[in-house]
Amino acid sequence: IAGITQAPTSQILAAGRRMTLRCTQDMRHNAMYWYRQDLGLGLRLIHYSNTAGTTGKGEVPDGYSVSRANTDDFPLTLASAVPSQTSVYFCASSAGTDTQYFGPGTRLTVL
Amino acid sequence: AQSVSQHNHHVILSEAASLELGCNYSYGGTVNLFWYVQYPGQHLQLLLKYFSGDPLVKGIKGFEAEFIKSKFSFNLRKPSVQWSDTAEYFCAVNAGGAGSYQLTFGKGTKLSVIP
Numbered sequence: 555i556a557g558i559t560q561a562p563t564s565q566i567l568a569a570g571r572r573m574t575l576r577c578t579q580d581m582r583h584n585a586m587y588w589y590r591q592d593l594g595l596g597l598r599l600i601h602y603s604n605t606a607g608t609t610g611k612g613e614v615p616d617g618y619s620v621s622r623a624n625t626d627d628f629p630l631t632l633a634s635a636v637p638s639q640t641s642v643y644f645c646a647s648s649a650g651t652d653t654q655y656f657g658p659g660t661r662l663t664v665l
Numbered sequence: 666a667q668s669v670s671q672h673n674h675h676v677i678l679s680e681a682a683s684l685e686l687g688c689n690y691s692y693g694g695t696v697n698l699f700w701y702v703q704y705p706g707q708h709l710q711l712l713l714k715y716f717s718g719d720p721l722v723k724g725i726k727g728f729e730a731e732f733i734k735s736k737f738s739f740n741l742r743k744p745s746v747q748w749s750d751t752a753e754y755f756c757a758v759n760a761g762g763a764g765s766y767q768l769t770f771g772k773g774t775k776l777s778v779i780p
Binding site: 597 | 674697699707708709710711714716755759765766767768769770771772773
């Protein structure tokens, strides 16, 4: 059982480019989340999905979009990357309000 | 909006010292509380959680936390730390009610244990 996988592991991206971070879970959890982690700021929620077909905005959604076409996948898209989106991105999933399980993260650098 | 405060940004301890990391939240209703740990270069892992019942909860690796409702606190403790406990620790709260699964995280406390 892999849990949560994320791809790519790391990426360097030119400003203005479009980028999709992939996240897949094999635990059949209904809820999935995207966070960004920045030094001194902890984890901040970007978008979430309580169930397949629905999504919601978190604390810092601007510049990001998500989709949840099925239970397992929850991709995060940066339509036009900017340097302030340089961060480590973590995907997570949970069965309702129970423990959130985190993926290994994607380190993104926007130049 | 709810918020979570972790009092210490960076704690440095010698091995065998006792640890207490503070966490306070700003929500008056029913809450679910979590402590996560992030070892260097790794993703977050659950240390322990509190949903209801005994306010003193025990987690992995000898950690425990006490929920004090009157103080809106959920402090993390360990009687004797080891070098391998060097990590960043995050307190998190779910307080959204039915159908709201999101967590609000504190900014984290970095723990450095000196051998």
